[in-house]
Amino acid sequence: MQTPRETIVTLVVLTTVVILTLTLMIVLLLYLNQRRQLSFQKNIEKLRTEYEKNLLNAQLEVHEQTLQHISREIHDNIGLSLTLAKLNLVGLQKNVPDSDTAKFNESFSLITKAIQDLSSISHGLNTNVVLANGLILALEEECQRINKTGIINVSFLVSGDSVYWDSQKELFLFRIAQEALNNIIKYAKASKASVILHYEKSEINLTISDNGCGIKQVGKQKIGSGLLNMESRAKLLNGKFTIDSNSNGTKISISIPIS
Numbered sequence: 360m361q362t363p364r365e366t367i368v369t370l371v372v373l374t375t376v377v378i379l380t381l382t383l384m385i386v387l388l389l390y391l392n393q394r395r396q397l398s399f400q401k402n403i404e405k406l407r408t409e410y411e412k413n414l415l416n417a418q419l420e421v422h423e424q425t426l427q428h429i430s431r432e433i434h435d436n437i438g439l440s441l442t443l444a445k446l447n448l449v450g451l452q453k454n455v456p457d458s459d460t461a462k463f464n465e466s467f468s469l470i471t472k473a474i475q476d477l478s479s480i481s482h483g484l485n486t487n488v489v490l491a492n493g494l495i496l497a498l499e500e501e502c503q504r505i506n507k508t509g510i511i512n513v514s515f516l517v518s519g520d521s522v523y524w525d526s527q528k529e530l531f532l533f534r535i536a537q538e539a540l541n542n543i544i545k546y547a548k549a550s551k552a553s554v555i556l557h558y559e560k561s562e563i564n565l566t567i568s569d570n571g572c573g574i575k576q577v578g579k580q581k582i583g584s585g586l587l588n589m590e591s592r593a594k595l596l597n598g599k600f601t602i603d604s605n606s607n608g609t610k611i612s613i614s615i616p617i618s
Contacts, residue, residue, distance in 0.1 A: 519558030547571025
């Protein structure tokens with residue numbers, strides 16, 4: 360038979376055990392609930408990221424289809440119309456008075472140049488041509504096309520050991536370079552630009568730089584749609600996109616993991 364003192368001690372011990380057990384159960388429940396919340400938040404974030412990527416991918420696909428359509432229109436309609444106009448001029452050449460020969464020759468040269476320029480633009484916009492040629496040849500031809508205009512001198516350099524890469528990813532990277540070069544021509548007031556494609560074991564680095572006036576304000580709220588498009592494409596490839604700009608020029612760097 361327990362004494363009153365022993366009874367009190369036993370009750371205290373039992374009460375303490377019960378309280379500790381309840382406390383542990385509450386802590387465990389809180390921990391499990393927190394884990395569920397974190398898991399739920401991660402799933403929501405994952406779904407949001409996947410949705411944004413799918414949406415961006417769809418937008419880029421529509422963009423490529425639009426470029427493809429424009430390329431066909433230039434080649435099939437505008438190019439054909441100019442070619443027919445050129446042939447008509449050839450037919451009229453014998454009947455042109457001597458006083459108008461200079462104007463005729465100038466018009467003939469302008470149409471010829473317009474056909475060549477449109478053909479070059481159509482070639483650069485055509486998705487199938489880019490996919491068939493591969494990234495290196497597509498970039499080289501794009502730089503050559505710009506150099507022929509005489510507006511700016513663009514150099515192209517490839518370093519490292521090139522690797523086989525998914526053609527769709529190569530197309531995305533090409534469009535980034537194309538957009539960057541177009542921005543340089545439109546806004547940079549540069550005389551020189553360079554495109555450097557460097558292959559490493561784990562990633563591909565693309566650098567486009569110029570000696571122009573630079574981007575006056577670099578920041579999310581100040582960046583134009585062209586730069587945002589480039590950044591979006593880089594993110595879709597799980598890559599890094601950085602801009603370094605000052606009054607001596609602008610440097611855009613993109614690093615894309617190969618795997």
